[in-house]
Amino acid sequence: MNETNDRNNTNDRNDKNDRNDKNGTIEIRFLTEFQNLNNVMDAKASFERDHPGVRIAIEQATDHYESMQAFKSDEAPDIIESGGWALYNYKGMFVDLLPYVDEVPGLREDLNPGVMRVACKDGHLPGLPVDVALPLIVYNKEIFDRAGLAYPTEDWTWDEMIELAKKLTVRGDNGVARQFGFGLGVDIEEFEPFVMRNGGRYLSPNGASARGHVDQPAVIEAFRMLVDAYRLHRVIRNPGEPSEAGDLHQGFAMVFGFAWFVGNLVHHGLGDKFGVVGLPNMPGGERSNMIYMGAAGITTKSRHPRLAWEFLRHYVLERPEPFRSPWTLPIARSLAERSGLTKHPLWSRFLQELDHVRISGFYISEKWNTSRQLVNEDIRRMILEGADVAQTLRSWTRFA
Amino acid sequence: MEIHEQSSAGRGLEHREADEARELAERAQLGDTEAFGELIERHRNRAKDWAERITGDPHLADDIVQDALVRAFLHIGSLQDASRFLPWLHRIVRNQANMRLRRGGPYKKEKPFASFGPSNADPDRVEWDDLDSVLRHLTRSAADAALSGQDPAEHLLRKELYETIRSVLHVLSRKERSIFEAYFFKQLSPDEIASMYRMTTGSIYTYIHRSRQKLKQERIRVSLGLSPEKGGSAMVGSKVLKLPEHPPHARSMTTFVDRVGQLLAALGDPRETAELMGVSGFAFRMQISDKATYADGIYMFDWRQTLRTFLGELGYGATMLCGQLAESPVPLLGAVERFPVVLPIEEAVLPFIRRTIDAGKPVLYFDTSASRPYVHEWSLIYGYDDERRLVHLTDAMKPEGKTLSYDDVAENPVRFLAAVEGGREPAVGPPGAVWEEASRRNAAARALRFAADYARNARAYCPMTSYLSYTSGLAAYDRWIGHLRRGPGSPPNRYGMGQLAAVYAEAKRYAAGYLRAVPFEGEAMRLALLAAEAYEQAGEAIGEIASEVPFVRTAEAMAPELCERCAARLEKARNFEAAAVEYVEKSLTLMEKGISP
Secondary structure, three states, X not given: OHHHHHHHHHHHHHHHHHXXXXXXXXXXXXXXOOOOOHHHHHHHHHHHHHOOOEEEEEEEOOOHHHHHHHHHOOOOOOEEEEOOOHHHHOOOXXXXXXXXXXXXXXXXXXXXXXXXXXXXXXXXXXXXXXXXXXXXXXXEHHHHHHHOOOOOOOOOEHHHHHHHHHHHOEEOOOOOEEEEEEEOOOOHHHHHHHHHHOOOOXXXXXXXXXXXXXXXXXXXXXXXXXXXXXXXXXXXXXXXXXEOOOOOOOOEEEEEEEHHHHHHHHHOOOHHHEEEEOOOEOOOOOOOEOOEEEEEEEEOOOXXXXXXXXXXXXXXXXXXXXXXXXXXXXXXXXXXXXXXXXXXXXXXXXXXXXXXXXXOHHHHOHHHHHOHHHHHHHHHHHHHHOOOHHHHHHHHHHHO | OHHHHHHHHHHHHHHHHHHHHHHXXXXXXXXXXXXXXXXXXHHHHHHHHHHHHHHOXXXXXXXXXXXXXXXXXXXXXXXXXXXHHHHHHHHHHHHHHHHHHHOOOOOOOOOOOOOOOOOOOOOOOOOOOOHHHHHHHHHHHHHHHHHOOOOHHXXXXXXXXXXXXXXXXXXXXXXXXXXXXXHHHHOOOHHHHHHHHOOOHHHHHHHHHHHHHHHHHOOHHHHHHHOOOOOOOOOXXXXXXXXXXOOHHHOOOOHHHHHHHXXXXXXXXXXXXXXXXXXHOXXXXXXXXXXXXXOHHHHOOOHHHHHHHHHHHOOOEEEEEEEEEOOXXXXXXXXXXXXXXXXXXXXXXXXXXXXXXXXXXXXEEEEOOOOOOOOOEEEEEEEEEOOOOEEEEEEOOEEEEEEEEHHHHHOOXXXXXXXXXXXXXXXXXXXXXXXXXXXXXXXXXXXXHHHHHHHHOOOOOOOOOOOOOEEEOHHHHHHHHHHHOOOOOOOOOHHHHHHHHHHHHHHHHHHHHHHHOOOOOHHHHHHHHHHHHHHHHHHHHHHHHHHHOOOXXXXXXXXXXXXXXXXXXXXXXHHHHHHHHHHHHHHHHHHHHHHOO
């Protein structure tokens, strides 16, 4: 409590100092790692219109490294927006936004609890989540109709999904698939929701260790099922496998699709051809899913934290426009309502799933995150060369 | 058929395993403890199988493996052929197992490896289960070997490593020593160490941190050779190499090539920059991020493979140390994503630097603290000073060079150091002989084949990281133009634009220079000259962008009119380069007809 008061007092003091800035104009420097600036440029325009004497200066950074260098410099930005969570784990880099959130009546309740569960660490909120997405199974209704198969339902199991995928994988005489039953990338992160749903976790809750977690039976079982889907059942395109199935929206009956995949479908007028359903139930019986998100946070070096918060709030929480035809999900329930997503046949299911999201290994261990492609090389070995799953997973204990 | 395929795949797997083991063993020999940790991790189970087969006792097998791995770590410098790591490890395991069996099974008063008893009173007697004793013995052996002239540099290097480890252990309290040892040698996670010592993970971190702080504060490593009981000052060294003049007109903004050129010049083998740009392929490369006009595409290639191929073309080999740190954000993820994750310990890098510089060679180093407007660049480390704990290195923006502390080098989030090995093959036969001319022609044909293939390949480098993608070759122009024409709502990245324009304008000019000097004849040469002219024009068009959007660190936005002017110039450059590539292809066709029987 004292800490919060102190922080607010500091913020107020800083903002009073701000008023002495050059010619009465205050500049808020906003550094973003996103390439597409349309959204933030729109927010800048409307914010500057409502706040004469304030200028939002937008800068870009190529990656987390450049953002960190900018923070360490003598000219640190007020706000850093990053496509990922790595920066928000650094102690002392961002101010806690919860005191600001709590100043706005009803805001805490309006923020999606699933998103907040993942975003808050040690009772602090280092940034407002942006670029929020999670995966569901997106199925191609036309492909199911052609095969005379019923669409999957929420109570389906992994085995049922594999059986469907087998029926929906079509290979030519040369063995090359014209259609795959399932589309899934070879990436440790994309495997994680299946592991979670089987009751497993890659890492300990504090991210300090993989030993005793990634090497446990629930993880091994989920991995064997995943690897079998590639290697044994061949219902997923194997790495390097020739294909005549086209892109994911063409010759794939079911796709492990993130929100942005659906955004693309809707954007190209294909939304009606697809349905979404939850990930299949695993033997472990846990209803969990991963969540991907970046954030925008106020740096501890900001000389204008209160004004920066005002802009952040405007940018992330007050504008329904970006979610009228979205690629990602809003973090406030009111925003979902105002943008019409709660009534959308595809997006409404994504919003429901936010209740079940859990924190991924990548958010809690930078070593695990950094080792991602070394892990992925091992997954390829399991799929293509039959490397022993249990032994390989045991060896990953060195990555955290 | 299936069986055949499986056995082929199995053989492929074995080959790859052997290759990887060799590479790791080579790194471990250079003092890279993380590489050794990786070797342990990969082969521990296999070693246990071997030991269990000999002894029939799984518990005894565990002890044998523990001993064998310690011995392997300490002796890896003596492994003559790194590709024989596995048979070598097998032999150590077998010897250890036989020794134990001869002694009638497990020691009766065996202490676990991590526990340290009082040191041995008899200095000549080695307790092989006591790391301190082993290190003392090996340090002495290495020093003796160095004195007797058996590969003194190698033995001194190893002596230094052992001394370092020993000195750490002596300075620390017993508990700190055990924890540090567990962390350093076994690469156990703090969680595991915590459970081993019944402490919290947080306090283990504190111990490790404190141990390392002690190491730094007391400058143990620096004072090693000066301590009275050891005598002499052999281990505190400094050496600064004199780099040859590197005049501005000979430089390249493609600093990877530029530094290799400077490095070769320091070895007495100066080359024309145009030749280096051509042979390396960088005169012909252009790669743009699919996201925006970020400049990271310049750096996206397989660093290890490219350096090996490049130096191979010039008659040299390379030894490299690679890694990425997990504790801080890593730049250029797409290029370094498969580097091993390493710890920020200087023992892993400093011996490599000392050894290379002591041999009179600068070290190619990726500097992530490059002076503005650069963020990171390749540089040359050309000196070290143990007393002041700093290295001397080049910086593109500081002709006088600069220094970095040992800590800075160890904590660089991207670890990439390379030493040039071998030397240029001496020419056999009289200069100008027919075969030499043919050899030069073949080399030029290879470079131009790369140029033509690269120009037609829109995906020359694909990182595994799914959200990173780059467009290369002629298609890169379209990607670049697309970024410039996204509209005022999403302007291009101004800073990246400046670097892209400067680097690629210069590269095209070097392409022209290289083509003018290729040893082709007749029509093939005429076409090469036409290609040179077209590259020159492409370079000029991009150079106009570079003049208007200079390479400076700035956050200013590009106005829509400026974006359009740049896009139009890029269209012009693309047309010239497309013509250049066609000339190159035609020239190559003629060359290949002439070269082929």
